[in-house]
Amino acid sequence: MILLSSAIPNDLLGAAYYLAVKYAPLFLFGIRNTLIIALTSTIIGLFLGLAVGLLKSIPVLPDDPTWKKFAIKLIHFVSSAYVEVFRGTPMMVQAIFIYYTFLNFFKLFPLLGSYKLTAGIVIVSINTGAYMAEIIRAGIQSLDKGQNEAARSIGMSNFQAMFYIILPQAIKNAFPAIGNEFVVNIKDTSVLNVIGTTELFFQANTVAGTTFRFTDTFFVAAILYFVLTYSTTRVLAIIEHRMQVPVSGGPSSSSTPGLIAHTEKQV
Secondary structure: OHHHHHHOOOOHHHHHHHHHHHOHHHHHHHHHHHHHHHHHHHHHHHHHHHHHHHHHOOOOOOOOOHHHHHHHHHHHHHHHHHHHHHHHOOHHHHHHHHHHHOHHHHHHOOEOOEHHHHHHHHHHHHHHHHHHHHHHHHHHHOOOHHHHHHHHHOOOOHHHHHHHHHHHHHHHHHHHHHHHHHHHHHHHHHHHHHHOOOOHHHHHHHHHHHHOOHHHHHHHHHHHHHHHHHHHHHHHHHHHHHHOOOHHHOOOOOOOHHHOOOOOOOO
């Protein structure tokens, strides 16, 4: 160990370069798992958020029967409780609770040979779903109510109007916030270190514990996280630009994406 430490340059940049090259396989393995968890969890969280957001958007009509009003209000309560609990508690606490509560279940479905990777995806997905639900709900509410009324006037059911008219525009308007969730998830995977998931932070911690060069090692980790998030934001910006519909290209939503208020995650 002494020989290894003496081989590492004393300056920050030199030591960081040395560690990045020597332990590249460990860092690359951590990057792979980080991206797998972040991307998969964002996609699953989006569908989960869509479901919860749609449930929270079900209206209670005055002429509905009593049982239907009760059922809708119960759905609203359960959906709101899910959102508030997972937005109001730290992901680290959620990770420990969910992991040890469903440990036997995770062991039945190892992903890429690691049940902890499965647990990480489930944990981040559930957390992301709570934020996505609010993003989708805000996207739906940002649209002009007249579009739903117009769809109903031509014979569409409430489901058809939501699926074919409202939801596509809501997702388009909410895309910046949805993309931001992916960027946030890349960083939030570091929380999974508490359950031993081998993401980037876990690998960096392993290297630091081996070399006792914590400053240098986590400087490398910080650079890697920055490269991942910056590259992701550039790609998302290109996709967002291509999604914009020119005024001469056809009708588009009259809503303003800026109406969507996205709250940063609490970690």
